[in-house]
Amino acid sequence: MWVRKTEEDKKCDEQKAAARRKKVIEQPVLWAFIVAILFATLYVFGGLRGALHPPVGPMSLEEAKTQIPLQFIINFLIFFPLFAFITRKGASENDSAMICPDCKHAQHPGKERCDRCGGALEPLKNWRWKDDE
Numbered sequence: 001m002w003v004r005k006t007e008e009d010k011k012c013d014e015q016k017a018a019a020r021r022k023k024v025i026e027q028p029v030l031w032a033f034i035v036a037i038l039f040a041t042l043y044v045f046g047g048l049r050g051a052l053h054p055p056v057g058p059m060s061l062e063e064a065k066t067q068i069p070l071q072f073i074i075n076f077l078i079f080f081p082l083f084a085f086i087t088r089k090g091a092s093e094n095d096s097a098m099i100c101p102d103c104k105h106a107q108h109p110g111k112e113r114c115d116r117c118g119g120a121l122e123p124l125k126n127w128r129w130k131d132d133e
């Protein structure tokens, strides 16, 4: 059955939310870093330039010293917002379901009144499921 969350439950939820927020920042940074290094390396060895122009070989070491940081920055600026968007989208789902405090009937988001008894709904995130003993 559904029971209202205690202060301890809410504290635990806050810790989970803080961990999720940390993940929303750290995970895209990590993935953008990895992909930017990979693409900068490919660029220096002629991989991506070869796809756009007639194939070319690896560039000289002198040229690579300036191109690797430049390509890394360009790729990081492209991929970080992309990965940040994907991570944030996944983290914000399933937050808006509602429940009726009178008959404990869970409902879809966007409603204000209970389908069964007409009572005012509350966000389900303030409740937790407790197995019958």
Ligand SMILES: [Zn+2]
Pocket (backbone or CB within 6 Å): 100, 101, 102, 103, 104, 105, 114, 115, 116, 117, 118, 119
């Ligand atoms: Zn109800």
